Amino acid sequence: MANDLVLLKSPATYKVGTLAKQSFLPDYYKSQTPIFSQMAAELPQYMSAQTKEIESRIQQLRSPMAPSMRPLQEHEKSLEEKLFDATAGVKVMTSQVAMYLDSQWRSKLFNQIDLLHDLDEWDQGDEPLQRESFATFLKAICELKPKKRPGLGLTPSGQLIAAWTAGSSRLTIEFLGENRVKWVISRMIDDEIEHYVGDSTVDRLAAGLGSHRTEEWFG
Amino acid sequence: MVIKRGHSLPEQDHIMRYVPPSRLRRDEDGNVLGILPQAFAHRDGEEFLSVNWLEHFKQDKTSNLRACVDAQRATLDVGKNCVYAVAVVDKVKVLCLKKQKPVRIVYQPEKGNLAHSALHVQHNEDLNVMSDLAIEFEKEMHPNSKFK
Numbered sequence: 001m002a003n004d005l006v007l008l009k010s011p012a013t014y015k016v017g018t019l020a021k022q023s024f025l026p027d028y029y030k031s032q033t034p035i036f037s038q039m040a041a042e043l044p045q046y047m048s049a050q051t052k053e054i055e056s057r058i059q060q061l062r063s064p065m066a067p068s069m070r071p072l073q074e075h076e077k078s079l080e081e082k083l084f085d086a087t088a089g090v091k092v093m094t095s096q097v098a099m100y101l102d103s104q105w106r107s108k109l110f111n112q113i114d115l116l117h118d119l120d121e122w123d124q125g126d127e128p129l130q131r132e133s134f135a136t137f138l139k140a141i142c143e144l145k146p147k148k149r150p151g152l153g154l155t156p157s158g159q160l161i162a163a164w165t166a167g168s169s170r171l172t173i174e175f176l177g178e179n180r181v182k183w184v185i186s187r188m189i190d191d192e193i194e195h196y197v198g199d200s201t202v203d204r205l206a207a208g209l210g211s212h213r214t215e216e217w218f219g
Numbered sequence: 220m221v222i223k224r225g226h227s228l229p230e231q232d233h234i235m236r237y238v239p240p241s242r243l244r245r246d247e248d249g250n251v252l253g254i255l256p257q258a259f260a261h262r263d264g265e266e267f268l269s270v271n272w273l274e275h276f277k278q279d280k281t282s283n284l285r286a287c288v289d290a291q292r293a294t295l296d297v298g299k300n301c302v303y304a305v306a307v308v309d310k311v312k313v314l315c316l317k318k319q320k321p322v323r324i325v326y327q328p329e330k331g332n333l334a335h336s337a338l339h340v341q342h343n344e345d346l347n348v349m350s351d352l353a354i355e356f357e358k359e360m361h362p363n364s365k366f367k
Contacts, residue, residue, distance in 0.1 A: 108247050115249055116241050121298035123239035125262060151245030153255045156262045163244050165252050170244070172256055172350070184256060184346035186354065193354060195347045 083117040086128035086158075093134055100142045105149060112152040127158030132177035134160055139202045140173065140181060144209075147219030164217030171209070171217045181205050185212050222275075222326045228336060230309035233280070234270040234324060235287045236338075236356055240300045244353075253357040254304060256349035259342075267337035272326060273305070275334040288366045290332040301363045304356035314351045315340050 077085070090113055094106060101109070115121075117128060137160045150162035155174060164171045168188035173181055183205070185196040198208045222228065242258035243251050259268060271291060273283040288303055308324050315322035323339040342348040 112245075112247070112249065118240075118298075121240045121300055123241060123298065124296060126239070126241065149247035151247055151249070151252070153243065153245070153257065154241040155257045155260060161255055161257055163252075163255060165244060165246065170253075170350075172244075172346070174257065174346075182346060184350050186350050193351065195350050197346050 079122065080119055082128050083119060083122070086131075087113055087117045089131050090129055090134045093131065093138065097138050097142060108149055109152075116152060116154050123156075126154065126156050129154060129160055130158040130177065133158065133175045136160075136175040136177065136179050136181060136202050137162065139179065140175065140205055143202065144206055144214075144218060146217070148217060166216040169216055171212075171214070173205070175202075179203070183209070185209075222272075224328060225325050228272055228308050228324050228326060229274070230307075230312070232308050233273040233283075233305050234308060234311070234336060234338065235273060235284065235291075236268070236270050236304050236306075237291050237295065237297060238302045238304055238356075238360075240298045243302060244357075251302065251360075251362070254302070254353040254360070256346050256353045258356075259349040259352040260344055267327075267339045270324070270336050270338050271332065271334040272336045273334070275326075284361065285366060287334050288361075288363075290334050294329065294331045294335075297363060299363055303361045303363065305359040305361070306356045310355055311338070311352065314355055315342070315348060318342075318345070318348045318351065320345070320348050 091110060094101070094109065098106065113129065140162075146164070148164060150164050150173075153161035153163060155161060160175045162173045162175070168186075170186045171183065172186075173183040175181055179202045181198075181200060181202055183198045187194050196212060198205075200208050220229065228234065236258070238254055238258045242255050244253035244255050245251055261268065271287040273280065273287055276283045276286040278286070284303070284305065291297060291303070311324065312322050320340055320342050323337075325337050325339065327335055327337040329335040340348070340352075
């Protein structure tokens with residue numbers, strides 16, 4: 001503190017201007033009284049560590065950042081937050097293709113997503129629905145335009161599964177990232193189960209399923 | 220008969236697989252129709268599929284099943300809408316071998332779950348085999364709500 005007083009008592013020749021940017025004084029003083037700007041700029045070198053600390057805290061009080069403006073602190077999200085975020089994310093994505101899905105479609109879809117992300121039912125170690133997987137699902141639905149809606153499931157890694165069931169005939173499609181799908185058809189023929197498996201891009205899905213009488217699932 | 224850790228389970232005995240709600244085959248209204256093939260997928264790093272050996276408890280089948288459910292609940296947070304699916308050891312082995320997939324079902328007790336066993340099948344996430352397993356296990360499904 002002694003050093004601070006000495007400076008104030010013995011002013012030197014001050015050059016007004018560029019150093020003002022480093023000032024800890026309020027803007028009012030900077031603009032109105034140039035001499036203060038230079039004094040302020042030179043002051044810190046004469047301050048004790050304790051005074052610098054006090055000055056720093058005063059500065060923070062002068063221009064506090066609103067809590068809403070502060071960058072979000074990195075923290076591990078709770079499972080509840082993760083599930084909420086995932087649910088909200090896929091609902092927003094669905095709204096972007098709302099014109100292709102009637103309201104009942106969307107309503108049943110959202111009910112199933114809510115069910116899949118039910119915290120009380122959540123299997124430890126599972127990942128919430130991945131957005132890339134859901135994007136592939138939406139593309140497939142827009143492409144296939146099934147009249148019958150599927151039942152939904154989720155893989156442990158968060159890939160969406162759509163299942164259509166007509167008696168013992170089943171179609172199960174797993175939606176991956178990057179527009180890829182894996183599918184399996186199971187049919188009971190003469191007491192034997194036959195499976196047909198495919199792995200393609202979503203653009204080739206309709207062609208891949210084409211020879212398998214999809215109307216029994218899609219209507 | 221005493222089965223030691225790591226030994227194969229008897230062919231005619233039963234194994235129970237816990238199926239979480241997200242791996243159940245449903246219709247669009249959420250009604251359960253069966254089990255999805257992905258219920259038999261391995262998680263990353265998982266070497267086997269966990270099952271419970273019913274006959275470990277040496278009672279009648281209903282009591283054995285109840286004991287397995289209790290053991291499962293004691294070691295895992297199960298969803299209230301989950302399902303317990305039961306299959307015969309021999310039938311599971313046969314369907315895997317038909318698809319040329321080596322299979323072993325061995326006793327592997329854990330702390331808190333002495334009926335725990337391991338279904339080792341190298342299916343490499345083949346939907347063909349996983350679908351067969353799903354269809355075999357869904358022949359006997361018991362909803363969690365059945366066990367108070």
